[in-house]
Structures are given as structure tokens and as C-alpha cells.
Amino acid sequence: GENVEQHPSTLSVQEGDSAVIKCTYSDSASNYFPWYKQELGKRPQLIIDIRSNVGEKKDQRIAVTLNKTAKHFSLHITETQPEDSAVYFCAASLDTGRRALTFGSGTRLQVQP
Amino acid sequence: NAGVMQNPRHLVRRRGQEARLRCSPMKGHSHVYWYRQLPEEGLKFMVYLQKENIIDESGMPKERFSAEFPKEGPSILRIQQVVRGDSAAYFCASSPRSSGISSYEQYFGPGTRLTVT
Numbered sequence: 140g141e142n143v144e145q146h147p148s149t150l151s152v153q154e155g156d157s158a159v160i161k162c163t164y165s166d167s168a169s170n171y172f173p174w175y176k177q178e179l180g181k182r183p184q185l186i187i188d189i190r191s192n193v194g195e196k197k198d199q200r201i202a203v204t205l206n207k208t209a210k211h212f213s214l215h216i217t218e219t220q221p222e223d224s225a226v227y228f229c230a231a232s233l234d235t236g237r238r239a240l241t242f243g244s245g246t247r248l249q250v251q252p
Numbered sequence: 253n254a255g256v257m258q259n260p261r262h263l264v265r266r267r268g269q270e271a272r273l274r275c276s277p278m279k280g281h282s283h284v285y286w287y288r289q290l291p292e293e294g295l296k297f298m299v300y301l302q303k304e305n306i307i308d309e310s311g312m313p314k315e316r317f318s319a320e321f322p323k324e325g326p327s328i329l330r331i332q333q334v335v336r337g338d339s340a341a342y343f344c345a346s347s348p349r350s351s352g353i354s355s356y357e358q359y360f361g362p363g364t365r366l367t368v369t
Contacts, residue, residue: 140310171356182256182343182360183295228294238347238356239285239297239308 141166143231145243152219153251160246162229163211169231172205172212173240178225186227187214219250254279256346256361257326264367271331271338273364277346283307284327285358286319289341301327334368341365 142165152158164172173188189196189203189212196203200219205212216223226247230240257276265271277284283302287295297311301321312319316334321327331338342365345358 173357175360182362185357185359188357232356238283238358239300239311240287240295240345240358241297242287242294244294 141169141231141241143229143241143243145229145246147246148244149247149249151249151251154219154221156219158214158216158219158223158248158250160214160227160229160248161211162213162231162243163209164231164241165210166231167207167210169233169241171232172203173230173232174201174203174214175228175230175242176225177228177245183228216248219248221250221252224248224250256281256344256359258344258361258364260364261362262365262367264369265334266369267335268333271334271366273329273331273342273344273366274326275329275344275346275361276326277344278359281346281348281359283347284321285345285347286327286329287343287345287360289343289363291340295343298329331366334366336368339366339368 145162170191174186175183176186177183187201187203189205200217202215226245228245229243232240259274285300286298289295299312299319300308316332318330341363343363344361347358
């Protein structure tokens, strides 16, 4: 089955700096890669996703890149703000058939004001 | 447009009792997924259902756990004879119709936090 590894487990940055979180996946058939943000005690929120037919996607301060050959994808947050502090999870799945998301172990991002 | 609803939000059960967790998907969504999250850990897939059908239950423990999504009403995750190790947050997610550009996006409910004493 699919296995997703996520690094780093914790990340502390100064407000205004950039943050990068990296994930690798094992199943070359996976073609859908979402990122979720989870604040303490809250639901995971879908913040951005990418499909395997594109290499990069951007939404304001957030971008995701995908390298299918190397089977890794990354989340980039620019101009970080204290409200970006949360746990971020990457995930991988197929977009048809078996759609179960396989999650990484999470990255706790702390943005210092 | 109401999001994914789950109830109860918190549930306390004694060892050996049954736990029933309910999930109502977003309006227009016909696919439901259940995930379990242990403290300080990521989410683990349990089961994927469509109306009246279990599509994938490869993440469900073989015993004591069952799930359904009837034609009418919410999806239910049922845990019989709960043990302390079942204590976790159980999240439900839903996604839209079978085909289409957004059909694979999963939106999560607020979760049910189960505590077994």
C-alpha cells in the first residue's frame, strides 16, 4: 500500500519568513496530493491540492510543487503570519476507485511574531 | 451551505460499552470516509462508503468495528465493546459525485472525540 513520509516534524520560523514542508510517497500510481491544516482541537482543513498532471500550483501565499519522477511534493508558505501556526498534513491518493487518503505524520509549524 | 456534520462531538464510554458515531455529509456529497486520529498522530483511513455500499474497508479493524451509510440518514461508525485503545478522534469526510474535477476533494467534519474509561 501507499506510504507517505513527511519532514520536518516541527518547524519554527519568524513572522515574514518562508516555510517549506516536504513529503515523499511510495506508490507511483498515486495521482492526487492534498495538504491539510489542522489547528488544535479542530478539523483538518483542505488548503491546497495538486494532481499529477501539473508540477506546481499556487494560491496567494501558498504553493505546492510535485516531482513525479522523484515521488515527492512540497508545501511552500511565503510571508508567514502567526495565524499560519498549526499542524500541516500532506496526503496522497488515487482520484478514482480506492480514494483513501494516506496521510503523512504531520508538521507542527510555529510562526514567531 | 452546511459543512460536514458529526455528532456527538464528545463521547465518553466505559470499557465494554458500544459507541455510535454519526456523520452527515455536505449537501450534494455522496461519498463518506472515516478516519481515526490518535493523540499527536496523523489520520489513518478506516472505511469508504457510498449510499448503501461499503467501497473500501481495508483500514477497519476486523472485529468490533462496523460502518454503514443507509439510503436515508447519516453514516454511522459503530464500535462494539470499546477498549481503552479505541480512545481517539474520529473524523468523517465527504466528497462530491463520482466524476468531475472536484470529485476527489475530501472535506472533513469537526470530529467525535471518544474517551473510553
